[in-house]
């Protein structure tokens with residue numbers, strides 16, 4: 001068997017990817033399929049950390065959050081990522097992978113706090129580390145949390161799993177004539193306002209020289225292919 005192209009990566013899963021075709025929440029079949037993909041690369045010896053979003057849960061409560069103070073709504077969003085992280089960690093346990101959930105906000109009866117050396121230790125032990133509660137701060141996103149934690153753990157690459165198979169010239173859901181980039185620089189992605197990730201996340205990765213690969217979570221085998229160094233998605237580089 002050929003060796004994986006990376007030793008340590010950070011995978012960003014959007015909360016919405018967990019919904020499958022449901023309107024909100026966690027779709028069982030979808031999470032199981034995702035976990036099977038993730039388990040496969042963990043078993044290949046790749047050190048894997050995951051940041052998961054909260055859009056799937058937060059969307060369900062969003063109507064009630066209308067007119068709410070932004071910071072309060074953001075804390076609700078962070079709690080939603082804790083729920084997704086627990087679900088993901090448990091789904092991993094069910095397939096025999098040891099995962100550790102670490103939270104950026106104090107909630108220690110539920111999840112252990114994020115402590116960087118501890119996270120590094122888990123990774124070295126081959127455990128999957130799931131970073132919950134984003135950056136722990138309102139006005140940020142889990143994409144930025146992925147850029148931050150990816151930098152902190154010295155990941156070689158941030159893998160941004162989305163419903164589209166890369167970065168396009170415009171949002172492909174709105175513009176059917178949009179074409180996909182094979183590679184694009186951070187500066188170009190930022191200046192063209194390509195919305196696939198937020199500018200804060202792009203800028204942080206650019207400054208840390210941490211490349212991002214945007215790829216499809218829906219396409220079977222895509223994650224494994226790109227871990228093996230295959231041509232998949234779009235590489236965002238310095």
Ligand SMILES: Nc1ncnc2c1ncn2[C@@H]1O[C@H](COP(=O)(O)OP(=O)(O)O)[C@@H](O)[C@H]1O
Pocket residue numbers: 014015016053055161162163164166167168169170171172173194195196197
């Ligand atoms: N230039 C672009 N290239 C690719 N996707 C884009 C672009 N602009 C906007 N998008 C949208 O960004 C989404 C990817 O972000 P993601 O984090 O998965 O979604 P969300 O932020 O809704 O959870 C895609 O589903 C796509 O519709």
Ligand SMILES: O=c1ccn([C@@H]2O[C@H](COP(=O)(O)OP(=O)(O)O)[C@@H](O)[C@H]2O)c(=O)[nH]1
Pocket residue numbers: 013014015016052053054055056058073074075076077078080081133134135136137138139140141142143145
């Ligand atoms: O560092 C963070 C990360 C997340 N959030 C909140 O949590 C929500 C869910 O995260 P995100 O939208 O990034 O999830 P995704 O779109 O990937 O499902 C966000 O909308 C924010 O309200 C936050 O306030 N700070």
